[in-house]
Amino acid sequence: MKHIKTIETRNLCESAKNGGCGECQTSCQSACKTSCGIANQKCENGKKESK
Amino acid sequence: MIHQYKLGGMNIVLDVASGSVHAVDDAAYDMISLYEGGSKEEVTEKIYEKYKDVATKEEVHECYDEITELKNEGKLFAPDTFAPMAGELKARTSGVIKALCLHVAHTCNLNCEYCFASQGKFHGERALMSFETGRAALDFLVKNSGTRRNLEVDFFGGEPLMNFDVVKRLVAYARSVEKEAGKNFRFTLTTNGMLIDDDVIDFANRECSNVVLSLDGRREVHDRFRVDYAGRGSYDRIVPKFKRLVEARGGRNYYMRGTFTHLNPDFLKDIETMLDLGFTELSMEPVVCAEGDPYALTKEDMPIIFEQYEKLASLLIKRRREGKPFTFYHYMIDLKGGPCVYKRISGCGSGTEYMAVTPWGDLYPCHQFVGEEKFRLGDVWHGVTNHEIQNEFASCNVYAREECRDCWARLYCSGGCAANAYHATGSVRGVYKYGCELFKKRMECAIMAEVAREEEV
Numbered sequence: 001m002k003h004i005k006t007i008e009t010r011n012l013c014e015s016a017k018n019g020g021c022g023e024c025q026t027s028c029q030s031a032c033k034t035s036c037g038i039a040n041q042k043c044e045n046g047k048k049e050s051k
Numbered sequence: 052m053i054h055q056y057k058l059g060g061m062n063i064v065l066d067v068a069s070g071s072v073h074a075v076d077d078a079a080y081d082m083i084s085l086y087e088g089g090s091k092e093e094v095t096e097k098i099y100e101k102y103k104d105v106a107t108k109e110e111v112h113e114c115y116d117e118i119t120e121l122k123n124e125g126k127l128f129a130p131d132t133f134a135p136m137a138g139e140l141k142a143r144t145s146g147v148i149k150a151l152c153l154h155v156a157h158t159c160n161l162n163c164e165y166c167f168a169s170q171g172k173f174h175g176e177r178a179l180m181s182f183e184t185g186r187a188a189l190d191f192l193v194k195n196s197g198t199r200r201n202l203e204v205d206f207f208g209g210e211p212l213m214n215f216d217v218v219k220r221l222v223a224y225a226r227s228v229e230k231e232a233g234k235n236f237r238f239t240l241t242t243n244g245m246l247i248d249d250d251v252i253d254f255a256n257r258e259c260s261n262v263v264l265s266l267d268g269r270r271e272v273h274d275r276f277r278v279d280y281a282g283r284g285s286y287d288r289i290v291p292k293f294k295r296l297v298e299a300r301g302g303r304n305y306y307m308r309g310t311f312t313h314l315n316p317d318f319l320k321d322i323e324t325m326l327d328l329g330f331t332e333l334s335m336e337p338v339v340c341a342e343g344d345p346y347a348l349t350k351e352d353m354p355i356i357f358e359q360y361e362k363l364a365s366l367l368i369k370r371r372r373e374g375k376p377f378t379f380y381h382y383m384i385d386l387k388g389g390p391c392v393y394k395r396i397s398g399c400g401s402g403t404e405y406m407a408v409t410p411w412g413d414l415y416p417c418h419q420f421v422g423e424e425k426f427r428l429g430d431v432w433h434g435v436t437n438h439e440i441q442n443e444f445a446s447c448n449v450y451a452r453e454e455c456r457d458c459w460a461r462l463y464c465s466g467g468c469a470a471n472a473y474h475a476t477g478s479v480r481g482v483y484k485y486g487c488e489l490f491k492k493r494m495e496c497a498i499m500a501e502v503a504r505e506e507e508v
Contacts, residue, residue, distance in 0.1 A: 003079035003114040007505055009386040012070040019391025026150040026405040034339045038390050039463040040383035
């Protein structure tokens with residue numbers, strides 16, 4: 001019997017390898033304009049690591 | 052570091068450093084909280100004592116082994132080794148600017164008391180940006196954008212449509228130079244809707260990758276603040292225009308953006324009003340104002356707001372399951388493909404990759420600092436000259452704030468909003484505690500809604 005169901009997520013440690021291209025949107029430049037969040041932004045890196 | 056919480060009938064465990072998310076049963080939930088505090092025997096014994104009516108010893112041991120396996124795979128209790136990388140992205144892209152907020156109009160045709168821009172004037176004179184100044188701003192952006200291809204420009208105010216002719220000319224100018232420069236401009240228009248007509252709709256749908264439309268929800272809530280200079284509410288004038296614009300948009304990005312205050316902490320009703328009107332891309336933001344303002348959010352509002360966020364998440368799941376989905380900006384979270392860790396630890400980018408431009412061509416770290424003279428960075432003709440202030444913003448990252456280092460949400464907020472921090476504490480490296488509490492609640496709800504999605508597959 002499994003007690004834990006792991007949801008598929010991007011591995012942040014792995015993302016350090018090919019990340020940091022800087023092509024993604026700036027944090028505040030869309031809907032909110034009054035609070036910072038980066039979780040809801042898209043990654044625009046074409047060379048993203050395979051999962 | 053892990054973060055555990057129960058929400059929506061689920062037990063959720065978040066492994067902060069790896070970004071892993073787990074839905075677990077009660078025994079695993081309790082065991083994960085004990086796991087690092089004792090030996091296998093001690094931990095399994097405690098759990099068995101609690102669950103012996105529903106689980107055998109073997110099952111409890113099996114559960115322990117599952118946790119150990121996930122730990123060995125780096126999906127539980129993963130160490131945060133990112134701190135040395137915190138300044139790297141900004142250093143790597145140093146001097147590269149990729150987004151400007153163009154304040155094309157420091158004036159407004161509405162007189163909303165709660166406006167953080169003080170009715171569009173940003174505590175200064177009323178003014179419209181000239182085409183020449185706007186063109187210089189676009190040239191400045193292209194020149195300073197390095198190898199970055201996508202450039203974002205937001206037409207902001209005040210009310211940008213009060214200077215629509217310049218907006219159109221600036222877009223035409225940008226389109227005329229982008230190809231040769233190897234760039235792709237993405238425009239956003241943020242408007243109160245008063246001046247929307249067919250011409251605006253055509254323009255917005257042709258040229259703007261995103262349109263932000265200000266609507267606070269219920270008529271009485273909207274009209275409490277969003278009034279013209281004669282004191283008349285704007286709801287009945289703007290809603291039909293927003294409907295036409297969104298209908299004509301044909302699925303392209305837009306957001307209905309509301310503000311909630313101390314006077315309507317029950318903002319879910321306002322979101323439901325937006326849904327009833329047929330809008331599905333929604334954002335609802337806590338008011339930004341001085342502490343002590345009659346509409347400022349208070350400590351007593353917090354439990355109400357938390358409950359509203361939880362109910363909103365339930366509504367989002369319910370409607371998704373009914374085939375009537377909607378988007379809430381702060382619950383958009385792509386667990387599989389979200390930002391890389393560099394982005395998550397680098398801070399919001401204000402003052403470095405993102406700046407605001409006043410109608411006079413002055414540069415500020417972001418739209419919320421406009422009007423605060425000491426934060427003036429320079430101008431679009433001479434570039435950034437106030438390096439001291441820029442360095443202060445460049446050094447803002449998630450590890451620069453003591454309070455953020457041990458916060459489970461640090462890789463989702465990237466250290467928070469510098470303007471909120473400054474206005475709450477007097478320092479851009481401060482922490483706006485109410486904002487943090489709201490943010491954490493929203494993230495718990497957003498992650499829960501994604502976990503619930505798994506059950507729908």
